[in-house]
Amino acid sequence: MSLATFVQHLLTGISLGGAYALIAIGYTMVYGILRLINFAHGDIFMMSGYFMIFAIASLPWFIAVPIALIGTVILGILIEKTAYKPLRSAPRMSVMISAIGVAYLLENLATYLFTAIPMAYPEIPGLKRIFTFGEITTSLVTILTPVLTIILTIVLLQLINRTKIGMAMRAVSKDTEAARLMGIKVDSTISMTFLIGSLLAGIGALLYFTDRMTVYPYSGALPGLKCFVAAVLGGIGSIPGAVIGGFIIGICETFIVAFGYSTFSDAFTFMLLIIILLVRPTGLFGEAAADKV
Amino acid sequence: MTEKNKGSLVSKDTGKAYASGDGKAFAKRKDPHRGRNLTLTVITSALFIALMVWYQKNAYDHSYAISIIERSAIYAVGAVAMNLLTGFTGLFSLGQAGFMAIGAYVTGVLTIPVTARQSVYYMNGIAPWLEKLHLPMVPAMILGGLAAAGFAALIGIPVLRLKSDYLAIATLGFAEIIRALLAAPMMDTITNGSYGINNIPGYKNMFQPLLIAAVCILVMLLLINSSYGRAFKAIRDDEVAAEAMGINLFRHKELSFVISSFFTGISGGMLACYMRSIDTKTFQVTLTYNVLLIVVLGGIGSVTGSIIGSFLINGGQEWLRFLDEPHAIGAFQIPLFRPGFRMVIYSLLLMIVVLFWRSGIMGNREFSWNLLFQRRRKKKAEGGET
Numbered sequence: 001m002s003l004a005t006f007v008q009h010l011l012t013g014i015s016l017g018g019a020y021a022l023i024a025i026g027y028t029m030v031y032g033i034l035r036l037i038n039f040a041h042g043d044i045f046m047m048s049g050y051f052m053i054f055a056i057a058s059l060p061w062f063i064a065v066p067i068a069l070i071g072t073v074i075l076g077i078l079i080e081k082t083a084y085k086p087l088r089s090a091p092r093m094s095v096m097i098s099a100i101g102v103a104y105l106l107e108n109l110a111t112y113l114f115t116a117i118p119m120a121y122p123e124i125p126g127l128k129r130i131f132t133f134g135e136i137t138t139s140l141v142t143i144l145t146p147v148l149t150i151i152l153t154i155v156l157l158q159l160i161n162r163t164k165i166g167m168a169m170r171a172v173s174k175d176t177e178a179a180r181l182m183g184i185k186v187d188s189t190i191s192m193t194f195l196i197g198s199l200l201a202g203i204g205a206l207l208y209f210t211d212r213m214t215v216y217p218y219s220g221a222l223p224g225l226k227c228f229v230a231a232v233l234g235g236i237g238s239i240p241g242a243v244i245g246g247f248i249i250g251i252c253e254t255f256i257v258a259f260g261y262s263t264f265s266d267a268f269t270f271m272l273l274i275i276i277l278l279v280r281p282t283g284l285f286g287e288a289a290a291d292k293v
Numbered sequence: 294m295t296e297k298n299k300g301s302l303v304s305k306d307t308g309k310a311y312a313s314g315d316g317k318a319f320a321k322r323k324d325p326h327r328g329r330n331l332t333l334t335v336i337t338s339a340l341f342i343a344l345m346v347w348y349q350k351n352a353y354d355h356s357y358a359i360s361i362i363e364r365s366a367i368y369a370v371g372a373v374a375m376n377l378l379t380g381f382t383g384l385f386s387l388g389q390a391g392f393m394a395i396g397a398y399v400t401g402v403l404t405i406p407v408t409a410r411q412s413v414y415y416m417n418g419i420a421p422w423l424e425k426l427h428l429p430m431v432p433a434m435i436l437g438g439l440a441a442a443g444f445a446a447l448i449g450i451p452v453l454r455l456k457s458d459y460l461a462i463a464t465l466g467f468a469e470i471i472r473a474l475l476a477a478p479m480m481d482t483i484t485n486g487s488y489g490i491n492n493i494p495g496y497k498n499m500f501q502p503l504l505i506a507a508v509c510i511l512v513m514l515l516l517i518n519s520s521y522g523r524a525f526k527a528i529r530d531d532e533v534a535a536e537a538m539g540i541n542l543f544r545h546k547e548l549s550f551v552i553s554s555f556f557t558g559i560s561g562g563m564l565a566c567y568m569r570s571i572d573t574k575t576f577q578v579t580l581t582y583n584v585l586l587i588v589v590l591g592g593i594g595s596v597t598g599s600i601i602g603s604f605l606i607n608g609g610q611e612w613l614r615f616l617d618e619p620h621a622i623g624a625f626q627i628p629l630f631r632p633g634f635r636m637v638i639y640s641l642l643l644m645i646v647v648l649f650w651r652s653g654i655m656g657n658r659e660f661s662w663n664l665l666f667q668r669r670r671k672k673k674a675e676g677g678e679t
Contacts, residue, residue: 037461086648090651093379101643225462225465232462267474274467
């Protein structure tokens with residue numbers, strides 16, 4: 001593999017990793033606060049792709065993008081309110097089954113509303129512009145994705161470490177009951193978590209689908225699971241961890257495909273999950289907690 | 294988290310052993326309705342068998358009903374196997390589809406008639422040692438179950454150290470790995486890679502799958518009511534307490550995992566004979582979700598619940614089929630009815646069960662005539678008051 005092809009694949013991998021990182025943040029935040037694998041998160045991401053397709057059909061892109069993002073956020077909060085909130089005091093398994101149910105419902109709903117045939121994802125003007133550096137050709141979206149991911153992560157970290165709502169989130173994820181006693185509105189804090197998670201998934205969808213060009217009802221299922229693996233890899237509950245996990249998985253996957261083992265690219269992700277769970281269950285950056293494993 | 298986990302999972306069968314039909318409790322306390330129950334059991338079984346015989350006699354006219362019953366029986370085995378793990382041992386595993394895939398592939402590959410092999414493997418050729426290897430259906434299924442169990446024993450050692458959702462996601466990961474391995478180019482001469490295998494001989498009549506399913510479920514039922522089963526329930530209810538009582542946690546978890554995977558493998562083999570052609574796409578996560586939803590609907594921790602759930606869900610998917618067809622009132626075409634609507638309604642119903650009816654049809658009780666009559670009496674009493 002020559003240097004140029006290597007750099008080319010690396011760029012693709014970093015770009016894919018950026019999109020994964022944005023979705024993984026949603027998983028890690030929800031897991032940190034509710035101890036729930038939000039199986040529906042990948043499907044929220046998929047729905048966001050469809051929202052964009054329909055928004056841009058009749059509106060200019062600079063209005064369509066915010067509308068698609070708002071739609072994604074509303075969907076995320078709606079799912080939290082209807083499917084997870086009634087089960088706050090239920091055993092963890094029930095909530096997880098509910099999450100699986102929501103994922104199933106969203107996939108079926110998308111098949112019903114938009115048919116199973118992949119739909120073309122619209123091009124946002126300028127995003128697909130091609131750059132050439134010597135032998136390497138790349139598009140704007142490939143470069144934009146990791147940059148945007150890192151900027152958003154920094155903003156999010158500031159939000160969590162510096163603001164009042166961020167403090168509330170940290171408190172709720174440490175100890176829900178104690179946080180409630182301190183006068184923190186637990187429910188609205190959880191909604192806020194879903195809001196941020198869905199917003200980032202929406203931005204991730206925008207970048208991911210611009211690169212992939214088609215959306216179909218199951219296009220969120222596998223990326224969703226992979227992003228959960230990314231969150232576990234980085235240490236669940238840790239936002240920088242999720243971002244780094246996302247990048248690692250994105251880059252590894254791209255190189256496995258590049259070397260011609262594309263059948264194993266999904267299996268590799270899960271191998272990574274199992275290895276990390278056995279060797280270092282708290283992940284790369286996670287805090288040690290007794291009840292995880 | 295263990296305290297929270299208990300909630301609905303904890304069985305109330307210590308107090309209600311009598312109503313739940315626990316074998317031991319029955320023997321100790323004399324059941325006043327024993328004669329009636331026995332008669333009812335005999336009559337229903339006779340009616341059921343008569344119906345099946347009638348269906349089989351007129352198999353040509355009722356092929357559709359027969360295929361639903363066969364599929365229900367197959368899913369019932371898978372669901373009871375999952376329940377053994379989830380409902381009785383408290384291990385939430387999402388690896389069902391992977392173990393079913395192993396069972397299905399072993400059964401499928403071994404039962405394809407030798408004469409048909411060349412046409413099945415026309416793309417990649419067949420491995421020489423496999424070319425003449427042929428087994429009848431039932432031994433092939435058992436071998437498939439054993440293969441699944443062997444694999445489960447292997448991955449159980451590391452994976453069963455994990456708890457709740459981590460266990461779920463790890464087993465789900467393994468299922469995906471199995472799927473990738475089966476489709477891998479290196480396995481082409483054995484599994485036929487991504488082309489899948491076909492020409493698997495089907496069932497000769499509908500009694501075959503029903504009988505296999507009945508035997509499998511009976512074995513699992515016996516296991517649940519044995520001392521091992523009680524150890525499983527103890528682990529589910531409180532691991533620490535179970536360990537303190539001298540139950541070897543890992544050994545019992547591994548045992549439950551391996552046995553559950555064995556029967557999951559068999560249900561996979563049954564599915565292969567039912568579908569007659571399989572590929573790795575059949576065994577995606579959706580299959581696991583389907584089995585899980587049967588378990589949830591029937592009640593986590595109820596064998597009879599899983600069986601009822603399986604028949605209801607497989608039947609229900611067919612009864613709801615009218616939702617997929619266009620309907621019109623006069624000239625007005627009702628816009629909602631088009632392909633896909635059935636699955637939306639179906640998943641909505643399942644969400645409603647999960648949210649508002651968490652214990653499912655049976656909760657963690659088993660079906661018994663006493664329970665049925667008690668319920669009716671209760672209803673009557675309630676009706677009388679209002």
